[in-house]
Every structure is written in C-alpha cells, then in structure tokens.
Amino acid sequence: MDKFISVADIADPLGGYGENLKQLLDLMGSYQKQPLKDSEIGRGKTIGLLFFNPSLRTRMSTIKASQNLGMQVISMNTSNDGWALETADGTVMDQGSAEHIKEAAAVMGTYCDLLAIRSFPSLKDRKSDYAEQVINGFVANAGVPVINLESATLHPLQSLTDVFTIDSLSKKDKPKVVLTWAPHVKALPQSVANSFAEWMQHYDCDLTITNPPGFDLSKKYRGDVTVMHDQDAALKDADFVYVKNWSAFEDYGTVGDFPDWRITAEKMKLTNDAALLHCLPVRRNVVIDDAVLDSEQSHVIQQAGNRVLAAQAVIKTIIS
Numbered sequence: 674m675d676k677f678i679s680v681a682d683i684a685d686p687l688g689g690y691g692e693n694l695k696q697l698l699d700l701m702g703s704y705q706k707q708p709l710k711d712s713e714i715g716r717g718k719t720i721g722l723l724f725f726n727p728s729l730r731t732r733m734s735t736i737k738a739s740q741n742l743g744m745q746v747i748s749m750n751t752s753n754d755g756w757a758l759e760t761a762d763g764t765v766m767d768q769g770s771a772e773h774i775k776e777a778a779a780v781m782g783t784y785c786d787l788l789a790i791r792s793f794p795s796l797k798d799r800k801s802d803y804a805e806q807v808i809n810g811f812v813a814n815a816g817v818p819v820i821n822l823e824s825a826t827l828h829p830l831q832s833l834t835d836v837f838t839i840d841s842l843s844k845k846d847k848p849k850v851v852l853t854w855a856p857h858v859k860a861l862p863q864s865v866a867n868s869f870a871e872w873m874q875h876y877d878c879d880l881t882i883t884n885p886p887g888f889d890l891s892k893k894y895r896g897d898v899t900v901m902h903d904q905d906a907a908l909k910d911a912d913f914v915y916v917k918n919w920s921a922f923e924d925y926g927t928v929g930d931f932p933d934w935r936i937t938a939e940k941m942k943l944t945n946d947a948a949l950l951h952c953l954p955v956r957r958n959v960v961i962d963d964a965v966l967d968s969e970q971s972h973v974i975q976q977a978g979n980r981v982l983a984a985q986a987v988i989k990t991i992i993s
C-alpha cells in the first residue's frame with residue numbers, strides 16, 4: 674500500500690478486497706492485544722499531520738498510533754500556523770493564498786516520511802469538492818505516502834475502524850447493518866457516510882441506507898445498496914445502527930429539516946437489540962437521544978478507541 678485515500682488503496686491487482694481487508698483487521702486485532710509489538714518499526718521515521726479543520730479523535734488516535742510504532746510526529750493546524758494554500762494550476766496568486774500546494778507538499782515531503790491530511794469540503798461547489806484538490810494535490814506533489822484523515826468526500830480511517838468494530842461486536846455471520854441519516858443544525862460533509870457505504874460493501878453484511886428524500890448519497894459510493902426513505906421500516910430487525918448526519922448531495926450542501934429522524938429509544942426498539950455506532954462528535958438530543966447514548970446499546974466509546982488500531986495498522990502497512 675503506497676497511500677491510504679480510499680478503499681481502492683487496499684484492492685489487490687485483480688480488484689479484490691477481501692484478503693487485504695482481512696489482513697488489516699487481523700493486524701488491528703493484534704494491536705488490540707499488544708499495542709507495542711511493532712514499537713521499533715517506525716524508529717527514525719517522521720509522520721507529518723496537517724489539519725485544515727478541527728479534530729479530536731483523528732488527531733489523537735493518529736499521534737498515539739504513530740508513537741506506538743516508534744515514530745516522531747509533527748502536527749500542524751494550517752488555519753493558525755500555516756500559509757493559506759492555493760491548489761489550482763495556473764492561478765495568478767495575487768489574492769489571499771500565499772503558497773501553492775506544489776511547494777508546500779513537496780517541502781513537507783522532505784521533512785517527513787509520511788504525510789496525513791485532513792481537509793473538509795466547502796459544501797458550496799460539488800464539482801470542486803468531489804475533485805478532491807487538496808488531498809490529490811498532496812498525493813501528486815509530496816513525494817511520500819499520504820494518508821487521508823478525512824477529505825472532502827471520504828474518511829477511510831473511520832470506515833476501517835467501523836468495519837473492525839462491527840466485526841468485533843457481531844454475533845452472526847451476515848448482520849443487518851443500517852446507516853441512517855439523522856438531523857443536525859449545520860451542514861456536514863458526506864465523507865463519513867460515503868466512506869462507510871463504500872467499505873461496508875466489501876464486508877459480508879446486509880447493508881441498508883435510510884435517509885429523507887433528497888438526501889441520497891452519491892451513486893459512486895452507495896453503489897447498488899438499498900436506500901429506504903422510511904426510517905422505521907429500515908430499522909426493523911437491524912443488528913447495527915450507524916447514525917450520521919450528512920448534507921444533501923443533490924441540492925448540494927443543504928441541511929434538511931427533519932427533526933423526526935432523531936434516534937430515540939423507541940426507534941431502537943424496532944431493531945434486533947442493535948448496537949448503536951456513531952463516529953463522534955455527536956450533538957446529544959439533536960442527533961441521538963441521551964437515553965440511547967447512555968444505554969448499553971451504545972458502543973461509540975469503544976468505536977472511537979478503535980481508531981488507534983486502524984491508524985496503527987495502516988501506518989505500519991505503509992512504512993513496511
């Protein structure tokens with residue numbers, strides 16, 4: 674693996690995913706038992722973490738994972754500490770951007786053996802966001818492997834974590850997994866949901882996506898997964914309920930006013946005593962009720978803890 678931008682980076686030459694996904698899940702399981710078993714592998718290597726947007730879990734879990742592998746970490750917030758970057762080719766840079774991504778990425782590549790980037794979408798221009806100019810600009814110019822810490826359209830470290838968490842908790846071979854839209858007060862990226870849909874199609878489960886009309890994810894990521902616009906019907910007999918808000922892909926970036934899609938204890942009763950997952954951060958009693966987040970059905974803390982395992986398995990695989 675020479676980069677980790679999307680699930681495509683774990684495909685084998687024939688386009689299969691099963692064996693490489695299994696290897697990553699096995700490695701995560703081994704790090705769960707022995708976090709420091711590869712603590713010499715990264716000795717003398719440096720990972721650079723670059724955040725264009727806020728983060729708690731991704732930042733801390735990636736630092737922890739790198740430290741478990743013996744690596745040095747440089748972490749930087751571009752909004753406070755760096756120059757505003759230009760990503761387009763041929764621009765006359767006489768406005769706000771002081772540095773082009775061509776120089777910035779190449780320079781960081783001379784300081785670091787691996788770069789990891791978080792860069793959210795604008796949610797104003799779908800074509801530009803889905804072109805992934807920032808993450809692709811780093812891949813093209815850094816000269817070292819690049820890891821996606823949540824880009825404009827995808828969040829693969831979160832999704833690898835989610836596959837592992839579902840695999841760890843599942844009591845049956847082919848669980849029913851429901852990805853459900855939930856309300857929010859502001860427009861959020863589609864990245865977590867896109868990525869979850871993309872990765873779960875390579876895991877042996879019965880996947881359903883449920884969202885209000887007008888909020889279907891991009892066909893590129895949801896593929897042929899069943900989409901239901903009746904949340905109660907979708908939740909029936911679910912073994913896992915993955916809750917996430919996303920802004921509209923069709924009427925790009927709109928929020929949606931559907932308060933009844935909030936996850937309540939009554940809705941969880943429709944399920945097969947489902948395990949509840951959410952990538953966090955979550956706004957309590959807007960997205961999911963206290964009664965659900967504080968119940969035995971919620972596994973969100975365990976899920977967030979597993980982020981270290983995913984980052985460690987990916988970094989180890991790349992630097993090996």
Ligand code: CP
Pocket residue numbers: 727728729730731732823831952953954
């Ligand atoms: N789930 C997740 O990526 O959390 P952060 O935004 O806090 O990193």
